[in-house]
Amino acid sequence: MNFEDALKRLEEIVRILEKGEVSLDESINLFEEGIKLRKFCNEKLSEAERKIIVITEEDIGGQEEPG
Numbered sequence: 001m002n003f004e005d006a007l008k009r010l011e012e013i014v015r016i017l018e019k020g021e022v023s024l025d026e027s028i029n030l031f032e033e034g035i036k037l038r039k040f041c042n043e044k045l046s047e048a049e050r051k052i053i054v055i056t057e058e059d060i061g062g063q064e065e066p067g
Helices: 003-019 024-062
Strands: none
Touching: 003 024
C-alpha cells in the first residue's frame, strides 16, 4: 500500500464513522484500522521529510560560493 491509498482509505473510514450507521463492533474494527493507517501515513511522511533534508543538505553542501 502506498501513502495515497492509505490516506484515501483513512478518509473513507472517517466518513463511515461520522455517519454512525455501523455497529459498535464494526466501529471498533474501523477505528483500529484507522489507527494503523495513521501510523503508516505518519511513517511515510517522516521518511519523506528525512529524504528531503538529506537532499537539501547535499544541495547546499555542493554549491560553490561565488567569488
